[in-house]
Amino acid sequence: MTEIDRVLVPFDGSTQSERAVEYVDSVFPAADVTLLTAIDPVDGFAGYEGGEGNWERQATRKAESLLAEQETVLNDDDRAVATVVEIGAPAETIQSAVTDHDIDHVVIGSHGRSGLQRILVGSVAESVTRAVSVPVTIVR
């Protein structure tokens, strides 16, 4: 089995994505981790859907603060943790991040979308599984 050096965790502020971070912390204690939040230009992300002021700036700030919290969960001396905020459709952004950051494994929460949105748009996790060439772990 190939060694897993770099793990990507798409993080959208949902409980499932928090579980994914916890999972990585326990299962891949030595791997470097990239925490990625994709801000969908239409729907934002599970942790931020919109509010007063400049939407993009606020969404970015909210994502950065959520990622900073998760960083503290993962931080120890044995690994490097990077946080990335991107604007774009989640599945595509994750797919490009896998290439750009030389990722060996993706750990993703089962779903951030709920109800009608999930039926209409489909599951990000499913799309990612189909699209990337590295192993994907879906955490429920």
Place this chain on the structure above:
Amino acid sequence: MRRSRRLFARIGQFVQANPVKTLLLAVLLIGVAGVGAGQIVSVTGDRAFVAEEPTLDTFNENFDRDSVALLVRGDVTEPSTMQAIDRYDRRMSEVEDVQTVNSPADRVRAEYGYIPESEAKIEAVVGTPETTVVNVVTEPGLTQEESRPIYGEATEAKQWAQFPSGVSVTITGSAAFSAQLSTLIQQSTQQLLGLAVGLMTVALFFLFRGVRLRLLPIVAVFVGVIYTFGAIGFAGVPNSTLTSAVFPILIGLGIDYSVQFHERYEEELETHPPKQALPLALGGIGPPVSIAAVSATLGFGATWISANGTPAFVWFAQTSMFGIALTFLSAILVLLPILTLYARWRGDGETASVVASETEGQERPISDGGKQMSTAEEAEIGRFGRLLGRLTRFVASHPVSVLLVALVLFSGGLAASDDLGTLADSEEFIPQDLPAYVDLQQFRTVTGGGTDVRYDMLLTGPDLRDPETLRWMEQYRQVATDKPLVEGMETPATLVKEYNGGEIPATRSGVERVLERVPESERANYYSNGYAHITVIGQQNMNTEQLLDFIAVAESSAELSRPPAGLDAEMTGQPAVATPSIVSQIENRNTTTGLGVLFVFVALLLYYRSLLRAVAPLVPMIFVIGWQNLYMAALSIPVSPLGASLGAMSVGIGAEYTIIVMERYFEEVGEPDVSRLDAVEIAGSRVGKAISVSGMTTVFGFSALTLSPFPILADFGFLTVGVIALTLVAAILTLPPTLIILGRLSDAIDTKVMHYRNSDTKGVRADD
């Protein structure tokens, strides 16, 4: 607001994913609009200014006949001239919807049974006039559309009749005038449109620098105008003098929507790939532009409601409302897909995403500004933007004094309002040197007055042919003609007397016998379907006030002369109804403006759910309402019915600038460590320039109106150009101090509420 942002972002996402389909939809809609545009009708003159009402409808159906007059000057009694008149007379008698043709040839023919070759014989019948009129009278109750072909027939018959050289022959009269005016309106609409497009092109070329495809907004707005033509055709809104003013306004407004979308898209493209740039751009700028468009629509809505059913104003407002919605739509359906395709073709955004990934982990240069601006942004803002930023900061630092000056000017404007002249005579709306109008005036001089000095009164009652009623008519005629302004009167009583040796018969059957001797065509002018018609002749060249007095005198004299029980006498006909209706529109202008302010306020309140944000954009616009009176007084621009709706319109249109500045201010003031003054400066420097560019472009569009041959439109052009410039000034100079004062007020209220709740938290200090 959040839903609105998402909706626009979703539309952006769709257009981005399906640009070709969106463009095909736009093309399909152009086809549909073409079908609608073919159904547009044109309505001119008084008919456009008269609301439907039962008395007028009854009058129109029974007595209102259009006329096409042939004015013949020269050797009238020359046999070849009289033969030509006879040929014209007989040909026109065959035309559909022509009731009678009255000409001197009738009398000559009645005398000899033919037109003699001897001038002396002709002179024996008609005398030696230098001028004569051949009058073609139409059937009553024809619409302008129905009576216009008669003018066409008359023009052909004039050629066909072959009048000898040396005789001047002019076709005039109400139907002819209406037809000629209609052609002029169509030409003028096209010219104004062309001119507005030309001016916009120049404006965009010079002002919208640094943007690719900078003339694209023209294409988008032009498509919006085509859609508007289609919509008014389908909705049955006619084209009239006032409606032709809408199109330059629409181009001015529509270009603004397109420019805002275009500029924001370009801005987003600098830091995002096209796929994300369009949803982000539309999500960001769509909501403020849409609320601004809704405000402008509501401004025109106020005009519609306060127009009291006067058709021309209602059509003007309806066309404008359609136009705003459709130019907004065309900005989305035409501009955005073309920009998307262009960005794809150029491969835009690929560099943007690389730059974005390279800068990860560092401080991201945020395209929307923020407290720290990148060098690129500084360069983009430029000297003008920085100047505006400093200016807005300065006025915001002295809010009380700036607002006091604005208030003093506003009060001065209100005081000047009463001294402004008015333009209410619909004949003054048209070019006074228009050949058709000059012909009509000459015709009136020759015939001792035309339709305009002859006003109509409709009589309704149980027994209009009773000798007692006829005696009342005589009494009424004597009472009224003793009054100033009333020159004479033609009543059924004068007709009966004329055919009965100057006497009114004693019995009803006697009256009937006399009427039987009157030719049908003449009798129909006095009695028709149980109604009677009196013609009241007024002085020539009465001004608006005199005309209103004249109408009042005619009606009060009818009452003073004690009419028989059950008889009702009412002044009617288009000239008598149009002027009072236009005057009331002018007098109601404060109501129109108030209604506009109220509508826009309610819309803003519903949208923002915040009193502060609903009030702030309106304050500068209210100042403009006062200031515009000073501008009108300075340039001696009279208040026309079109100008009367300007207050409501300027609130609607100007709200766009204030809403955009305010939105940017609140975006900035929400950022950490940004004081109100900082936020004002950033908003001023970032969007001050953008609204100045779009405002200047709008001014260019409106300025096409100043070149209109119609005085009412040219005045309106000067007015709108000034008012748009004033709204820009107000948005930049009075909005910032208003935001500061309202912010302090809001803080004070919050502090009080906190005290009241006995909270431990100390009041938020004003941070400006």
